[in-house]
Amino acid sequence: MNTAEIRELFPILKQEVNGHPLVYLDSAATSQKPIQVIEALKHYYEWDNANVHRGVHTLGSRATDAYEGARAKVAKFIGASSEQEIIFTRGTTTAINIVASSYAKAVLKEGDEIVLTPMEHHSNLIPWQQAAKATGATLKYIPLQPDGSISLADVENTITDRTKIVSVVYVSNVLGVINPVKEIAQIAHKHGAKILVDGAQSTPHMKVDVQDLDCDFYGLSGHKMCGPTGIGALYGKKALLENMEPVEFGGEMIDHVDLYESTWKELPWKFEGGTPIIGGAVALGAAIDFLQEVGMDNIFKHDIQLTNYAMERMTQIEDLTVYGPTSNRAGLVTFNLGDVHPHDVATVLDAEGVAIRAGHHCAQPLMRWLEVSSTARASFYLYNTEEDIDRLVMALQKTKEYFGHAIG
Incomplete structure (x- = not known):
């Protein structure tokens, strides 16, 4: 399936925005949805809508089969050894909070260490701040290299025998850096620590095998991988x-359940209290089917080609600063254009039909490390083309003209 065929499956991309064909370059925030996912969600609510695990009637049985079938797809997609190891959540944020609230607070004590990096999304930072406050544990940070990457030597120097938890993003949503999480896991385990991997930005773009990574916990979000929010x-x-x-x-x-005591179901259901997000899980299963049809290796290759092309084109623009490493980076480019505020850049680009993200990207400590208050970000996915990047570059040149910058 080529890119043109893929684009035909995304109805939202066929519209015009402000008189221009839409160029959507904000997939790191949320991806668009193919028709298969939209139809799966629609079909569930039109034909199978019922609560799961409780009813013996036909709709209840169909809903349960679809819901648990989606769990099996997630398990296979990321290489889990058992469907019991997959807990449905609202997204990566909830996944991290479960570990920080349940596992961390049970095992941590005063003097223990939680190791993070300064590039973490707030959702992989604030839960650990709260866990540290509740237990007396200490937060430690693996330092960043000048280009925003991390070195394994620094990992070795940061993780100690007092480290109990390491939590690190696989792919930075700002720098695009791909962290060596398999090697970090090996170092963590050598010291008896457990590792959680924030897979929000990695799962949509590359093949993931949690057993090969040997991570102890891994979180993912459906809405970044063609699934629903x-x-x-x-x-x-x-x-x-x-x-x-x-x-x-x-x-x-x-x-x-008794009046004074209760016991819990077995895995995975003991973590899924209340009526679950049934339709969302079914549609996530359809998204996984779609991604596997395209092929994760093909998606990763396409992302890298687009990123390399974008880096080549954008670094030729005078006064434009790109953040992050020049290689070993995923499908996004974070940048600033001279002294123009990123929100102003995004506003002018939107007038040209080009959608990007502007702000601190839920990574304020990283913004301070970069010595900026905010940045602009263009992020790519399987439905983007080199023509989209050409449109981005043209819009950036118009932005420079609008704000009085000389065109390089």
Whole structure:
């Protein structure tokens, strides 16, 4: 399936914005959805809408089969050893919070260490701040290299025998850097620590095998990988999940309830209290089917080609600063254009039909490390083309003209 055929499957890309054909370059924030995913969500609500695990009627059985079938697809997609290791969540943020609230607060004590990096998204930072405050543990940070990458020597120097948890992003949503999480996991385990990998930006773009990475926990978000919003998953090694307490209590996650005591269901359901996000899970399964049809290796190759082309074109623009490494980076380019505020850049680009992101990207500590208050970001996915990047470059040149910058 070539890019032109892929684009035909995304209805939203066929519109005009401000009199121009839409160029959508904000997939790192949320991806667009192919017709297969939209139809899967529609079909569920039109034909199979019922609660799962509870009813014996036909609709309930169909809904349960579709919901658990989606869990099996997620498990296979990321290489989990068992479907019991997949907990459906609202997204990566919820996945991280479950680990920080359940596992971390149970094992951490005063003097223990939680190791992070300065490039973490707020959702992989604030939960650990709260866990540290609740337990007396200490936060430590692996320093960044001048280009924003991290060195394994620094990882070795930061993780110690007092480290109990390492939590690191696989792909930075600002720098585009691809972190060596497999090697970081090896170092963490050598010191007896557990590692969580934030897979929000990696899962949509590259083949992931959690067993090969040997990570203890892994979080993903459906809406960044062609699925709907409000659905994601936490992967955890079965032995760890079995010993963790739920963080939400109520219907569906219980085994036996008495007036004064209750017991929990087995994995994975003890972490899924209440009516789950059934339609979202079904549509996420359809998104996984679509991504596998295209091929994750093909998607990664396409992303890298677009990123290289964008770096080549954009670095020729005078007064434009690109952040992050020049190689080993995923499908996004974060930049600033002279002294023009990123929000102004994004506004002018929007007038040209080009959608990008502007702001601190939920990474304020990283912005301070970069010595900027905010940046602009163009992010690419399987439906983008070199023509989209040409449109971006033309719009950036118009932005320079509008704000009085000389064109390089």
